[in-house]
Amino acid sequence: MLQFFKYIFKLQFLVILLAIVAGIYYPQILERLQTNFLGQKVDVTFESSQQHAPIEVLFTKEELAKFNGENGTPLYLALLGRVYDVTRGAKHYGSGCEYNFFVGRDASVSFITGEFDTYDEEKADDVLSLKPAELLGLHNWQNFYEKDYEFKGKLIGRFYDEQGQLTKYHHKYLALLEHAKEAKSVQEQLRVKYPDCNIEWSADKGSHVWCTKNSGGKERNWIGYPRKLFEVGSNNFRCACIRKEDLETTEVMLKPYDDCEPYAQECYYNVD
Numbered sequence: 001m002l003q004f005f006k007y008i009f010k011l012q013f014l015v016i017l018l019a020i021v022a023g024i025y026y027p028q029i030l031e032r033l034q035t036n037f038l039g040q041k042v043d044v045t046f047e048s049s050q051q052h053a054p055i056e057v058l059f060t061k062e063e064l065a066k067f068n069g070e071n072g073t074p075l076y077l078a079l080l081g082r083v084y085d086v087t088r089g090a091k092h093y094g095s096g097c098e099y100n101f102f103v104g105r106d107a108s109v110s111f112i113t114g115e116f117d118t119y120d121e122e123k124a125d126d127v128l129s130l131k132p133a134e135l136l137g138l139h140n141w142q143n144f145y146e147k148d149y150e151f152k153g154k155l156i157g158r159f160y161d162e163q164g165q166l167t168k169y170h171h172k173y174l175a176l177l178e179h180a181k182e183a184k185s186v187q188e189q190l191r192v193k194y195p196d197c198n199i200e201w202s203a204d205k206g207s208h209v210w211c212t213k214n215s216g217g218k219e220r221n222w223i224g225y226p227r228k229l230f231e232v233g234s235n236n237f238r239c240a241c242i243r244k245e246d247l248e249t250t251e252v253m254l255k256p257y258d259d260c261e262p263y264a265q266e267c268y269y270n271v272d
């Protein structure tokens, strides 16, 4: 019996001692837990704070460049500051393969320009001057990598700071992306209200545009009249079918086709 109490007392003492040591060294233990084998601090904010989120690492440009498939290293690439392991796609990204250019760096802009020859570190991930549709394209690429490849961490630089937090630049990018999404949604709504015309071209007659109850792929119970519908602040236009009651609308900029009757359902014109 005495032995039993001695044993319990020892065990209790050990537990208390462990708790004191853990309390004193907590920050170091945490630091250790947040540090990966490369000695890099693991970021526990943002996405990684979600349950079951993969452990993520903060990479410097130099560290990322080492993941280039040489000497058995995996193949990593970064897009908008997020790093993915693309080793599974080695037939695309491996040495000598078509998309090897993207490996070991963030060349986000090249995903849009298709320019894979020259890498300018200053410009390669500078995406703010891209057009709205291009930003949406980039966003689609990011969705692709998030879905098809393993996310490994964040690249310290334009999009993430040394603590792995979003930079001001990143916030600007997100605001522009939001704007692009809204603009696209407005465009889609306008395409329902003012559907595209049918269009064909021939050498002798030039361009021929006409409206039907399903032109522009939008089934409806009206036909409409062909008009040039201009993009805001641009000379670009598309042919849209407009209902009679909308012909004077100010919601969009409309112009009639030259040499075409106001209520004609088809028009011919030549492009210089």
Ligand code: HEM
Binding pocket: 089, 092, 099, 110, 111, 112, 113, 114, 115
């Ligand atoms: C802006 C230009 C382009 C970019 C940034 C680009 C990028 C890429 C990337 C990153 C991949 C690998 C996707 C993966 O990990 O599975 C890929 C695959 C591929 N790309 Fe491109 N590409 C471009 C243009 C083109 C063009 C013009 C063609 C065709 C003429 C093309 C044909 C292909 C094909 C066939 C695949 C392989 C699909 C598969 O096997 O799964 N790409 N592209």
